Amino acid sequence: MIDLLDPSNVITRMFNAEKYDEMYQYCKNILENEPNNMLALQNISLSLIYLKKYDDAIDYCNQVLEIKNFDTYALKNKIFALENLKQYKQVLELSEQLVSANPKDIWALNSMGLALNELDNHKEALKCYDTSLLIDPDDVTALMNKAISLSHLGNYQEAIEYYDKAQTIDPNLRELPLAKSRLYEKLGMTDDAFLAAQGILNKDMEKIKKDAIENKCSVFHQFCDNEFKEFNK
Template sequence: MVNLLDPTNVITRMFNLRKYEDMYDYCRNLLEKTPDDMVALQNISLSLIYLKRYEEAVSYCDKVLEIKDSDTYALKNKIYALESLKQYDDVLALCQKILSKNPNDTWTLNSMGLSLNQLDRHQEAINYYDDALRVDPDDVTALMNKAISLSHLGNYKDSINYYDKAQMIDPNLKEISLAKSRLFEKLKMNDEAFLAAQGVLNKEMEKIKNDAKKNKCSIFHQFCDDEFQKYDSK
């Protein structure tokens, strides 16, 4: 039987209901009774992150790390808070600490890459996204962030390909279509830019272009005709 008064269950309910102020107050009361309560320390920092009180969140993470200096949960909470404070050099140091214990932690590999991006160290960032993709080739975060890094480096064609891979895995990410379209525009590929903006995958573009040539019509008209036929067949 679940103990509804167990602090972990109480905190979980508050978190799921997004009652972050209540969660903060509850954890603070626990800490007044037991200052080294790890459940309370961990979750008060989490509540402060959601309340956007990042400096306070860091201070509670530090209290956890004084007790257990390799606590991954506290390290990741601290990383998130420091990212929000734009303290990217400090983030890199914490990421390295996690990766020294677990070099295959994809969350940390992506965080490392993101901070390197923010520091305009895009080529180094790509190395960490590649490490994440070796662990999980379908890591959409790594795919998109590598695409962003490649774009910063002016490698637009490869950037488009990585965006396309992410789009195949998660077609619901609407921002990918716009990003691909802008890159095609940079390459002066206006037909592809139009198709990308409509959410068309790279592999589907060639067929539409060939059909348009065969039917002696514009890409726009061919796309519209294809869409009409899809709609009409339902």
């Protein structure tokens, strides 16, 4: 039977209900009686992150790390807060610590890559994403971030392929069609840019373009005709 009054259960309920102010106060009350309570210290920092009080969140993360110098939960909370403060050199240092302890930590590898991107070191960032994708080829975050790195390096066609794979895995990510479309525009491929913006996957573009040629119409008109026929079904 679940103990509803157990602090971890109370905190979980507050977090799931997005009651971050209440979560913060609940943890603070625990810390008044038990200043070194790890559950409260870890979760008060989490509540502060969601309340966008990043400096305060880091202070509590540091308290956890004083008690336990390598606490994964506190390190990840601190990284998240530092990312929001745009302190990317510190993000890189802490991410490297996590990766040293666990080379298969995809979250840390992606955070490390993101920091390198922000520090304008896209070639090194690619290595992080490649490592993530060796562990999990379908990791959408790594796929998207690798596409961003490749586009910064001018490798637009390859970047499009990674955006497309990410879109195949998670078609609900709204930013992917526009990101692909912009890169097609940079390549001067206006028809592909239009189709990408409509959410069409690369594998489906060629048929639409081929049908447009056969029907002697523009890709735009072919797409609209396809949509009309699909609607009528």
